Amino acid sequence: MFDVREAVCRAVEAARDEIVELTAELVRIPTVNPPGEHYADCARFLGRRFAAMGLEVEYHAAEGRPEHTEARPRLNVIGARRGSGGGPTVHLNGHFDVAPAGGGWSVEPFGGLARDGRVWGRGACDMKGGLAAAVFAIEALRRAGVTLAGTVEVSGTVDEESGGQAGVAWLAEQGRLAKGRVDYAIIPEPLNVDRICTGHRGVWWFEVEARGRIAHGSMPYLGVSAIDHIGAVLEAVRTELQPELAKRTTRMPVVPAGSGRATLNVNAVAGGQAGQAVQTPCVADRALAIFDRRYLVEEKYDDVRAEVVALLERVKARVPGFEAELRDRMLVHPTETPAGSPLVSALQRGIREVLGREAAIVASPGSYDQKHFDRIGGVPHCVAYGPGVLELAHQPDEWVAIDDLVASAKVIALATLELAGAR
Numbered sequence: 001m002f003d004v005r006e007a008v009c010r011a012v013e014a015a016r017d018e019i020v021e022l023t024a025e026l027v028r029i030p031t032v033n034p035p036g037e038h039y040a041d042c043a044r045f046l047g048r049r050f051a052a053m054g055l056e057v058e059y060h061a062a063e064g065r066p067e068h069t070e071a072r073p074r075l076n077v078i079g080a081r082r083g084s085g086g087g088p089t090v091h092l093n094g095h096f097d098v099a100p101a102g103g104g105w106s107v108e109p110f111g112g113l114a115r116d117g118r119v120w121g122r123g124a125c126d127m128k129g130g131l132a133a134a135v136f137a138i139e140a141l142r143r144a145g146v147t148l149a150g151t152v153e154v155s156g157t158v159d160e161e162s163g164g165q166a167g168v169a170w171l172a173e174q175g176r177l178a179k180g181r182v183d184y185a186i187i188p189e190p191l192n193v194d195r196i197c198t199g200h201r202g203v204w205w206f207e208v209e210a211r212g213r214i215a216h217g218s219m220p221y222l223g224v225s226a227i228d229h230i231g232a233v234l235e236a237v238r239t240e241l242q243p244e245l246a247k248r249t250t251r252m253p254v255v256p257a258g259s260g261r262a263t264l265n266v267n268a269v270a271g272g273q274a275g276q277a278v279q280t281p282c283v284a285d286r287a288l289a290i291f292d293r294r295y296l297v298e299e300k301y302d303d304v305r306a307e308v309v310a311l312l313e314r315v316k317a318r319v320p321g322f323e324a325e326l327r328d329r330m331l332v333h334p335t336e337t338p339a340g341s342p343l344v345s346a347l348q349r350g351i352r353e354v355l356g357r358e359a360a361i362v363a364s365p366g367s368y369d370q371k372h373f374d375r376i377g378g379v380p381h382c383v384a385y386g387p388g389v390l391e392l393a394h395q396p397d398e399w400v401a402i403d404d405l406v407a408s409a410k411v412i413a414l415a416t417l418e419l420a421g422a423r
């Protein structure tokens with residue numbers, strides 16, 4: 001009996017060397033972000049591949065975004081194959097920007113070396129390997145002779161590593177990666193080949209600036225030290241707020257488990273005349289602390305913020321002359337794929353068939369482009385699923401296993417087949 005799912009898997013298997021080669025070729029384009037190098041080269045390279053596969057190709061430059069400049073254009077690319085009609089649109093999205101290489105490498109970071117069953121280099125894991133797997137998931141459906149009712153699309157987008165404003169967020173704002181155009185989105189970020197990631201915690205970045213009064217350093221009692229006041233804030237954070245947060249756990253299956261609770265990281269502290277070449281005989285009249293609060297889907301942002309306002313009130317009540325201002329820097333709400341999403345069950349079935357084991361459902365410790373699909377695009381049926389070991393992202397000697405590239409391409413192809421509907 002002819003089994004279409006088996007035929008699709010065979011088509012992926014037959015493309016093993018091509019998947020490796022595409023991953024390596026993508027690694028060789030050093031799309032380092034910041035600042036966002038070689039984006040246009042990478043987008044055009046992918047666009048030519050999409051065209052060769054018979055996909056309709058669209059280029060989307062992030063017009064109007066300040067980071068989209070002549071020197072460093074923010075160019076996104078989409079390839080689409082229209083369905084025969086009546087089916088949903090399945091969109092596979094990968095960011096092609098990569099973190100800077102950094103030091104400590106034993107292989108050439110942008111060499112695209114394939115050795116020992118792995119492809120090595122910056123971006124091999126996060127996430128050019130996943131992008132290559134997505135491309136061949138779509139190509140395998142064509143090679144297996146499948147006609148789909150729904151449309152399938154694959155995109156390469158920019159700037160995920162710096163927030164995705166000119167990438168997925170911009171395409172969602174334009175209505176392109178949004179409700180009405182996209183029904184299901186799979187982002188092959190490296191969350192491991194047998195795990196489906198259904199969202200992430202919220203992120204609130206904020207800063208507290210304390211203001212004191214300058215005085216001579218030999219008579220500090222005549223001034224007010226802003227550093228002492230920031231010190232009082234940090235002490236209250238450490239002894240009052242952080243123990244409270246550690247008690248709050250989420251029902252979302254965040255990995256690693258340590259991130260399955262509310263957390264607050266003191267990101268930076270600066271005060272006085274630090275950084276100047278010569279020490280001055282002065283009391284610090286200004287000090288700043290920057291914070292990174294990760295909050296749970298069970299917490300409300302208004303409460304999260306009010307908690308910090310209340311902490312500053314308590315410090316003010318016990319520290320004479322305390323003056324501080326709270327300022328917001330960035331806010332990303334938590335996001336979560338709806339329970340019972342057909343997208344999750346389609347991937348679960350694919351993982352069971354390809355790997356012979358049950359998928360783990362996880363949530364990511366940090367945020368990624370799912371927030372833009374959900375919050376801006378109104379596409380809640382979005383997950384991250386792709387090859388690569390999460391902990392290797394942004395590390396030296398980053399790699400992706402070739403077996404995982406092939407397995408994830410099969411899983412994505414099978415899920416796409418199920419969602420878009422074979423005719």
Ligand SMILES: [Zn+2]
Nearest residue numbers: 126127160189
């Ligand atoms: Zn990534």
